[in-house]
Amino acid sequence: MKAANKQSILIVEDERALNEAYQMILRSAGFTVEVAFDGQEALEKCAELEPALILLDLRMPRVDGIQFLKSYDLKKNHPKVKVIVFSNYDMQKEIDEAYSLGAERYILKAWASPKELVQVVKNALEDK
Amino acid sequence: MVLIRHMTRMRHITKRWRHGMRPMVRRAWGMYHSLHFPPAVICAAILALTALGWISTRHGLQHDINVAEDTRITATEHLVESQLNSYEEILSGGVGLFQGSDEVTRSDWQHYIAAFNVTQDYPGAQAFGYARVTTSDELPDLTAYMQAQGVADFAIQPSSPARDVYAPVVYTQPERPGVMFGFDMLSEPTRRMAVLEARDTNRAIITQPITLMAKTSQKNLTGFNMYVPYYDIAQPIQTTAQRQAAIKGYVFASFRANIFFKNIVASDQAKTMGLSIRAGATPLYASGNYASLIKQHGILQVTRPLQVYGQTWTITYAFNRHGLVSQPQLNRPAGVLFAGIFMAIMVPLIVWLLLRARSSELLMQKERDIELAKDELLSLASHQLRTPATGVKQYLGMVLQGFLGPVVPEQHLILEKAYASNDRQLHVINEILHLAKIDAGRIVLARQNTNLRDLLHDIMHEQQSDLKNAGHKLTTHIPKQPIMLNVDAHMLRMAFENLLSNAIKYTHRGGKITITVRQTATEVHISIQDTGVGIAQEDFPKLFKQFSRLPNEMSQQVGGTGVGLYLAKHLIELHGGSIRVTSSLGHGTTFSVTLPKNAA
Secondary structure: OEOOOOOEEEEEOOOHHHHHHHHHHHHHOOOEEEEEOOHHHHHHHHHHEOOOEEEEOOOOOOOOHHHHHHHHOHHHHOOOOEEEEEEOOOOHHHHHHHHHOOOOEEEEHHHOOHHHHHHHHHHHHHOO | OHHHHHHHHHHHHHHHHHOOOOHHHHHHHHHHHOOOHHHHHHHHHHHHHHHHHHHHHHHHHHHHHHHHHHHHHHHHHHHHHHHHHHHHHHHHHHHHHHHHOOOOOHHHHHHHHHOOOHHHHOOOEEEEEEEEOEEOOOHHHHHHHHHHOOOOOOOOEOOOOOOOEEOEEEEEEOOOOOOOOOEEOOOOHHHHHHHHHHHHHOOOEEOOOEEOOOOOOOOOOEEEEEEEEEEOOOOOOOOHHHHHHHEEEEEEEEEEHHHHOOOOOOHHHOOOEEEEEEEOOEEEEEOOOHHHHOOOOOEEEEEEEEEEOOEEEEEEEEEEHHHHOOHHHHHHHHHHHHHHHHHHHHHHHHHHHHHHHHHHHHHHHHHHHHHHHHHHHHHHHHHHHHHHHHHHHHHHHHHHOOOOOOOOHHHHHHHHHHHHHHHHHHHHHHHHHHHHHHHOOOOOOOOEEEEHHHHHHHHHHHOHHHHHHHOOEEEEEOOOOOOEEEEOHHHHHHHHHHHHHHHHHOOOOOOEEEEEEEEOOOEEEEEEEEOOOOOOHHHHHHOOOOOOOOOOOOOOOOOOOOOHHHHHHHHHHHOOOEEEEEEEOOOEEEEEEEEEOOOO
C-alpha cells in the first residue's frame, strides 16, 4: 500500500449524476479525487490507495455503505481515514450503525450546496 | 422499482394481518389456536386421569378392606372352633373314662374334671356332667345308687308324666350350690333334639340356644349344651339302629354364652371390631361394643355362617374401617382427587399464562415488523424523491456559486430563482416525510443538550436574506446567557424555521418582526410576533390542520404546502411543550411557544 495522499478523496456514490457533480466540485476545490460506484469498487480502490477521506453513500448495489464500513474496518485498520456518510437515506438505525462503525459525520445530501460540501470536507480534513 | 417492491411488501404484511383470512377460516383457526383451547384440553385430560385414579385407588382401598375383614373373620372363626374343640376333647376323654372302667363313681368324675383345672382354663363351661340313659324299670336302682353316693334327694325332674326312657343328670362338676341332679335331658325338646342327634350320629352335638338350669336367679342364662354319646363297647354301633340300642349315656358340658364368647373379641380390637352371634333367629351373644359400634357412621357390617357341631351360627361382624387399614390408606382416594383437581387447575393456568405471554410477544413482533416496514418505506420514498432534486441542486449550485467561472447578473438572478425553487422542493419532500412519520407515530426524538439561544440565532441567520429581501425589521429580546434544553435540535429547528418563515412571508413589505424569549424556573416561553396580515378568528381552528392554507391577501403570492404549522405544533408537543396563537386581522399575529426545561 502506498502512503496516503492527504488531499485524496474517495467518492463512493452509485448515482452517476451526483457522483460526477461531486467530482467536479471537489476537483475544482483542489482535491485529488478517486471514484467508486458501489461499496465493492470502493473496497478495491482502498486496497490500492488509502484515501484521506471517504465520501460514502449508504444505499448502493452489491456492497452498501454499511457493509463497506464493516469490511473496511476503519477503527482497527484505518484509524486515520475520515468517513463522511453522505446520503439521502435517513433511516435512524443505519445512521446510528454508521457512527458506531467509525463514521465522522452524517450529512443529508439534499441540504449541502456545493460550497457547503467543500467546507464540510475541508473541516473534516483540518480536524486532524 | 425498489420503492414499489417495499410498498407491496408492507401492504402484504398489513393485509395478511388484518384481512388475510376469510371469516370462516379465521373463526376455525381462532378456535383451534385460541389461548383457551390447549389449557381446556389439558384440564379435561387431567380431570379424566384424576377420575380414573380416584376410582382405581377406591377399588384398591376396598380390596385392602376386604382382605383385612377376611383375615379378622377367619381368625375369629378359628378361635371359636378351637375353643369348642378343646371342650369336646374333655368330653371325649370323659367317654373314654366310662368305656375304660366297669364303674365310674361320682368321686371318679370329680377327680377326672378336677384334673383339667376347669374354673381357670375352661371358664366358658358352667358344668361338665354325665346323663345316664335309664329305663323306667331301672329307675329305682339308679335312685338307690345315687343315694348311696351321697345324693340324698336324687329324683327325676320333671317327675311327670311317666316316661319309658330317661336321661337324668347323675354327675356334674363343679358341683356348685343349686346343681340339679336328676334333670332329664330328654324331657325338654331343645336338649332332646341334640341328645338324640348325638346318639344317632355318634358325634358331639351342640343344642340350639337354651336357658340354663340354675336354682339361683342369674340375669343372663342363655347358653347351649354339648353332648358326646357313650355306647356300650360290647355292642356294634355301625348303624343308627345299633347306636340307638347300644347308647348308655351322654357326657355333656353346659356353656353360658356371654362367658364362653367373652374373649372372642380381643380387648385390643374392641374399638374397631364387634360381633353378634345368632343361632337361627335366636340371639346367642353380642359383644359389649357391638350395639354402640353399629350406630357409628361408616361402619362395615359383614354376616357369615359358621358350622359348629350340628349347629349353624350366624355371626355378624361390625368393623370400623380405621381398624382395618391405616389412615394414609384411607386418605388415598381423597388425596388423589384433591391433587388431581389442584393439578387440573394449576397446570392449565400455567399453560394459559405461558401461551398468553407467547402470543402477545408474537403480536408485538408483528407490530414491530409492520412499523419497521413503514419506516423503511418512508425513508426509501424520501430517498428516491431527494436524489434527483439533489442532483439539480449540485449542478445549479456549481454554476451559481461560481465553480465554473463568473456569470452575468441576469443569469445569476435566474439561477438564484431556480436554486431557491429546488431548495423549496427539497423542503417540501422533507416536510411531507416528517408529516408521514408523525401520522405513523414514528418520530423518535434524538434528545441532546442544546443551547436554544444558538439555535434561534442560527435560524435568524439562515433567513437573513429573506428578511432583507422583504425589508422587514427584526427585533429580538433574548437573554445573553445560554438557555440549555434537552431537546432534538433538528426537530425543534424545523418548528421554529416554520414559524419565522411564516412571519416573514405573511407580513407586508417593511414590517416588524419581534422574537422574545422569557424564562421561568421550569419553562421557556418563545414568542414570534409579526405586523402581518393576521388571521381571522373563525380560521383559528383550521390553523394547525395539515394541508390547510388559510386564504388571505398574501397567500397567492407566497408558496406553501399547508404543512408547516401542523408540523411545528406536533414537534413542539412531542417535546412536551405547547403552542398558542393570538391574532388580529390586519394587525399581525403572535405565536407563543412554551417548552418545559426539565423534559426527559
